[in-house]
Amino acid sequence: SQKIEQNSEALNIQEGKTATLTCNYTNYSPAYLQWYRQDPGRGPVFLLLIRENEKEKRKERLKVTFDTTLKQSLFHITASQPADSATYLCAPGNTGFQKLVFGTGTRLLVSP
């Protein structure tokens, strides 16, 4: 069955450092992969989408890579800030009326 794995342990880093979060998937060939941010008590918010033919995507301090051979996506936040502290979710997907399924998320804590 399809499996989406994110590191369940919280990632603690210092302000100003680069945070790197991992999303691995198995038994799946997604056409794209999305990353979302979720704050406590709130709904997830879309951050970035990367397609299978794109190796890398950037948006401000965010960078996402997508390696279809390794079946892995990496999500980087450069110059991290305490306001970046949240849970980050990945969601591989396909076109054509497919349900959107999320990984369990990784909690990021950025300390001043």
Place this chain on the structure above:
Amino acid sequence: NAGVMQNPRHLVRRRGQEARLRCSPMKGHSHVYWYRQLPEEGLKFMVYLQKENIIDESGMPKERFSAEFPKEGPSILRIQQVVRGDSAAYFCASSPNGQGGEAFFGQGTRLTVV
């Protein structure tokens, strides 16, 4: 341009009662997804609906749970004869065409069964 609206935000039900959760998608969106999130756990897919159709209900419990998205009005997630284990946050998301891409989430309904 209102986002996805869920109501109520908080709902308390006694065991055995019915819970009705409502979700109004973003304007122009005809695809709705429902998810359940237990404390400290991830989002679990429940059901995917298009107007008047259930596309995928593989995540829905076989009994007591139902969902609809009528031609007019919000999508409804209905839980009959609630039990304590149904206590969770229920989120809905909408997308314009179900062809992949960004989904927009509501703020969720927190159901507490006492």
